[in-house]
């Protein structure tokens with residue numbers, strides 16, 4: 001079964017038709033990149049997978065989004081549990097005004113976990129998984145704001161991963177980072193993709209090529225092409241994709 005499937009998805013902000021009849025099937029434990037020019041709908045589509053667009057008034061969705069075979073817009077779906085299973089990392093690191101430790105423990109506490117040892121274990125594992133442990137192990141009680149931007153972003157990844165989501169959504173996660181931090185985050189994405197389905201929106205085609213197994217190209221609200229990343233970047237089926245990857249527009 002596919003991990004994520006979109007069937008005939010249309011999405012509107014008021015009268016504006018932002019996504020047009022999107023169909024996609026995303027397998028389990030792969031990294032998928034969404035690319036395309038600014039305003040083509042990548043982030044809008046990404047946010048449908050954890051129902052983040054529900055928070056925007058005047059929006060309308062038709063069609064279905066299935067995760068593990070279940071339509072996540074079904075009335076019976078509990079949105080909190082959905083968001084626990086579908087984590088998200090944003091463009092700018094957004095740590096909470098709390099200690100490094102408490103940032104990562106946050107999701108566990110919100111989920112009602114009280115076992116101190118368990119929480120400690122999970123926090124350490126998540127920080128190690130986010131390749132941040134060595135840099136922060138001696139200052140777990142310090143404010144997260146004392147970290148660099150790149151460290152804060154890895155902290156946000158650790159925070160998202162601490163509750164063990166099976167899907168991680170990343171909206172331009174490295175666009176605010178320097179090249180060294182970007183390389184660390186990219187390495188992390190490759191590792192996470194071994195046990196998590198990762199969807200990453202990126203403006204960097206090099207980044208998409210480095211981290212993803214599959215790539216979807218969007219243009220003006222449509223998904224023009226979805227295929228193996230190698231194919232998209234070497235021999236795309238559509239002329240619009242070819243034009244975009246060769247820098248003829250966007």
Ligand SMILES: Nc1ncnc2c1ncn2[C@@H]1O[C@H](COP(=O)(O)OP(=O)(O)OP(=O)(O)O)[C@@H](O)[C@H]1O
Nearest residue numbers: 013016018036037038039040041042043044045056
């Ligand atoms: N909250 C909103 N209200 C109204 N229109 C919106 C809203 N968010 C996005 N849009 C519009 O929907 C379209 C798609 O936006 P979206 O942010 O999904 O594009 P994108 O491909 O992620 O762009 P970028 O690469 O610049 O982040 C754009 O035309 C945008 O102006």
